[in-house]
Amino acid sequence: MLMVQVRMESNLLGANELLARNNRRNFAQRRLLVINLMSSPGSGKTTILEKTIENLNGKIKLGVIEGDLYTDRDAQRIEQKGVKVVQINTEGACHLDAGMVGKAFHNLPDDPLDLLFIENVGNLVCPAEFDLGEDFKAVVISTTEGNDKPVKYPLIFREAKVILLNKIDLLPYTNFSLQQFREDLAQINPTAPVFLVSGRTGEGISEWNEWILGEVRSKRAES
Amino acid sequence: MLMVQVRMESNLLGANELLARNNRRNFAQRRLLVINLMSSPGSGKTTILEKTIENLNGKIKLGVIEGDLYTDRDAQRIEQKGVKVVQINTEGACHLDAGMVGKAFHNLPDDPLDLLFIENVGNLVCPAEFDLGEDFKAVVISTTEGNDKPVKYPLIFREAKVILLNKIDLLPYTNFSLQQFREDLAQINPTAPVFLVSGRTGEGISEWNEWILGEVRSKRAES
Numbered sequence: 001m002l003m004v005q006v007r008m009e010s011n012l013l014g015a016n017e018l019l020a021r022n023n024r025r026n027f028a029q030r031r032l033l034v035i036n037l038m039s040s041p042g043s044g045k046t047t048i049l050e051k052t053i054e055n056l057n058g059k060i061k062l063g064v065i066e067g068d069l070y071t072d073r074d075a076q077r078i079e080q081k082g083v084k085v086v087q088i089n090t091e092g093a094c095h096l097d098a099g100m101v102g103k104a105f106h107n108l109p110d111d112p113l114d115l116l117f118i119e120n121v122g123n124l125v126c127p128a129e130f131d132l133g134e135d136f137k138a139v140v141i142s143t144t145e146g147n148d149k150p151v152k153y154p155l156i157f158r159e160a161k162v163i164l165l166n167k168i169d170l171l172p173y174t175n176f177s178l179q180q181f182r183e184d185l186a187q188i189n190p191t192a193p194v195f196l197v198s199g200r201t202g203e204g205i206s207e208w209n210e211w212i213l214g215e216v217r218s219k220r221a222e223s
Numbered sequence: 224m225l226m227v228q229v230r231m232e233s234n235l236l237g238a239n240e241l242l243a244r245n246n247r248r249n250f251a252q253r254r255l256l257v258i259n260l261m262s263s264p265g266s267g268k269t270t271i272l273e274k275t276i277e278n279l280n281g282k283i284k285l286g287v288i289e290g291d292l293y294t295d296r297d298a299q300r301i302e303q304k305g306v307k308v309v310q311i312n313t314e315g316a317c318h319l320d321a322g323m324v325g326k327a328f329h330n331l332p333d334d335p336l337d338l339l340f341i342e343n344v345g346n347l348v349c350p351a352e353f354d355l356g357e358d359f360k361a362v363v364i365s366t367t368e369g370n371d372k373p374v375k376y377p378l379i380f381r382e383a384k385v386i387l388l389n390k391i392d393l394l395p396y397t398n399f400s401l402q403q404f405r406e407d408l409a410q411i412n413p414t415a416p417v418f419l420v421s422g423r424t425g426e427g428i429s430e431w432n433e434w435i436l437g438e439v440r441s442k443r444a445e446s
Contacts, residue, residue: 144367
């Protein structure tokens with residue numbers, strides 16, 4: 001087997017860094033915990049968000065920035081849960097960047113919030129490279145995608161503070177090896193907690209939500 | 224709900240077009256049918272390729288160019304099926320481009336081939352924008368990703384000559400609406416045939432393979 005290796009092109013990461021720093025300052029002034037939620041298309045980010053909002057609404061104040069290429073379908077779903085949403089349409093761009101998020105944040109109502117979710121474009125490659133000014137990145141991966149994804153897309157799994165393995169209800173119908181998945185993550189990101197969840201059945205969502213509440217409390221304590 | 228729209232950055236599509244034209248000329252000289260296979264991470268491109276090679280090997284001569292960020296796992300799987308493979312590692316880049324494919328093609332053995340598959344990086348956004356010089360694009364989408372993907376990622380579905388709906392064996396365990404999927408595709412890409420397949424059980428693979436043989440025959444007839 002022959003192998004061809006290709007160098008990555010340089011990009012506008014420098015400019016993004018400045019804008020991310022600006023976002024981080026604005027988030028801190030509002031004493032907000034900000035989570036950048038990333039995954040492949042169809043891993044279940046929006047369904048997990050819906051369930052999370054149902055659980056946390058009333059306990060803390062939530063807002064959501066939705067990233068999508070063209071549609072506002074996900075934002076419509078989130079809005080029905082009774083939280084403030086701003087939609088970003090990237091018009092074909094494969095990731096959110098700090099500039100887009102800065103504009104969207106400016107359009108969020110001024111009400112005090114405890115937690116802001118940013119749902120990134122469905123893509124396991126490009127979003128990992130762009131700091132949005134968030135506190136941390138969360139990655140969703142679903143059992144139906146196969147256990148080899150951390151090894152094949154290591155950057156996004158390395159960057160994550162927390163990992164959600166979704167569609168755990170479909171595990172028996174796949175050849176996903178939980179043991180291999182954990183062994184691979186032990187190499188790539190040994191410290192990130194992994195929550196086994198199902199957006200459909202709700203399994204594991206309350207454990208994930210308790211963990212988030214802990215992060216919100218830590219954030220308040222430090223500010 | 225508020226809406227922020229973002230313009231896409233300009234990119235190197237112009238340079239890619241020249242290299243794609245060059246590839247197309249080289250493919251034509253070898254009288255090759257070339258298929259660019261694209262999907263989200265974990266939709267099952269490699270499993271479908273494995274099954275397809277099992278079926279077609281002996282009937283026609285196949286080669287494969289494998290695109291991946293860093294690993295050669297998929298190429299190893301394909302090589303075990305007894306066909307020639309060249310691996311492209313994009314080193315983090317989110318798509319193949321015509322330059323990478325040109326180099327990889329140069330490294331394929333000179334034996335006559337009827338059909339070359341190019342398995343793109345797992346990504347439903349970026350690969351759609353890059354002509355590799357292929358005859359046509361094939362898109363794989365799996366039932367577990369949800370029926371809203373054509374509407375959310377219209378470019379890649381519009382560009383496809385053929386669409387494979389994979390993991391059809393998992394359909395009963397999802398809320399995927401086949402009717403809505405077909406209605407949306409009727410708007411976005413009314414002419415592409417849609418094959419319902421399962422890489423795991425082999426369901427529908429022989430129909431897809433018969434279709435490919437028809438395309439190989441048409442290609443031969445025109446050259």
